[in-house]
Amino acid sequence: MENDITEEVRNIEEDIKQSGFPLEIEVSSILKKDGWIVRNQAYYIDEDEEKPRAVDIVAHKSFFEKFSDHDRLHISLVIECKKGSKPWVFFVTPKEEARMLPFGYIKHWANPALEYSIYFSQWMEKMFHYACVHFKEHAIIAYEPFKKEKRQEIFEAKNQVIKALNFELEERKKAPLKLPMRPVFILYPVIVYDGHLFEYKSQNGDMKIVPSDYLQYSVEQKEFFLIDVVRKEYLSQYLKMINQEIEALRLSLKQ
Numbered sequence: 001m002e003n004d005i006t007e008e009v010r011n012i013e014e015d016i017k018q019s020g021f022p023l024e025i026e027v028s029s030i031l032k033k034d035g036w037i038v039r040n041q042a043y044y045i046d047e048d049e050e051k052p053r054a055v056d057i058v059a060h061k062s063f064f065e066k067f068s069d070h071d072r073l074h075i076s077l078v079i080e081c082k083k084g085s086k087p088w089v090f091f092v093t094p095k096e097e098a099r100m101l102p103f104g105y106i107k108h109w110a111n112p113a114l115e116y117s118i119y120f121s122q123w124m125e126k127m128f129h130y131a132c133v134h135f136k137e138h139a140i141i142a143y144e145p146f147k148k149e150k151r152q153e154i155f156e157a158k159n160q161v162i163k164a165l166n167f168e169l170e171e172r173k174k175a176p177l178k179l180p181m182r183p184v185f186i187l188y189p190v191i192v193y194d195g196h197l198f199e200y201k202s203q204n205g206d207m208k209i210v211p212s213d214y215l216q217y218s219v220e221q222k223e224f225f226l227i228d229v230v231r232k233e234y235l236s237q238y239l240k241m242i243n244q245e246i247e248a249l250r251l252s253l254k255q
Contacts, residue, residue, distance in 0.1 A: 023081045023194045024056045027235065031059045034239045036077070044167035055164035056081045063250060072183040075246055077190050078168060080161045082153050084195035086146050090139035090215055090229070092201040137201070138226065139217040154191075161189045162221055186249070188242070189225055191217075194232040214238055 028038045036059035046053050057079040064072050142154040165187050172185050199212045213234035217227040230238045 023083045023192070023232065027079065027081055027192050027232065028057060030235050030239070031057070031077075034236070034243070036061055042078075042164065044164045046163055047166060048163070053160075053163075055079070055160055058164070058168065061246070063246075065250070070184045073246075073250060074183055074185045075242075076168060076185070076187045077242070078161055078165045078187055079190045079192055080157045080164075081192045082157050082194070084153055084193065086144055087196040087198055088154055088193060088229070089143045089145060089198045089200055089209070090212075090217060091141035091143070092137045092139050092199040092215065095136055095138050137199075137215075139199070139215050139229070142217065143200070157191045158217070158219055158221075158227060161191060161227060162219065162225055165189045165225075189227045191227060191229045192232055192235060193229060197229065197231050 024040065028040060031038050039058045041054040041056065042058040043052060043054055045051070055078060058076055059079065060074060060076040062072060062074045142158075144152060144154060168187055169185075197212045197215070199210045199215060201208060201210060203210075213231045214237075215229050217229050219225045219227055228238070
């Protein structure tokens, strides 16, 4: 009996190693060490299929401060984790200066001067991403080489994180507000990949395959999204950029 249990434990451990479960736990641990409050297997409703699903992680930080007409800044990372044995390749092209894509999805409730009982919600799309100062390129096409099955992990991860982000936004829209609370919500769609990540880009007139740790993936899905795709090994550095951006945003909102 004991030998049977030991063998079953080994089988379970091996099965867990082959799944994405350890990656989600590892990413959660890194986020918690960086001061984020983490929700695992965060519930959302699939807007297309009208079914309950779960995104791997929603992490947030809140700052209760006076920001002009607002009194709270709430930052959320909506994260899908993927472990792969095959590389991910993204075609990368320079960003168009005339058409800056939104990265943070911002929602605030402002109080009209007329009366407290009337609130309105306003969507704002602005380029707050700190990394955009340094990243002049974005990915526009994703490709998974060497795959024999039709299942596309990038496509699944992209859909998952966008649907979960939209659900988070809608829930905040419906949430009752306690006067005179006027929060600012910013949400970032993120995919953390445990595998090899490459950019396919033009260099000196030739197309080259270049290893990458982090890229911004532009997606049009009813509206434009700019998804951060981050290798697991680069996650801590990525969070440093996000923290720098938060500090810059806090100062900007106080002006």
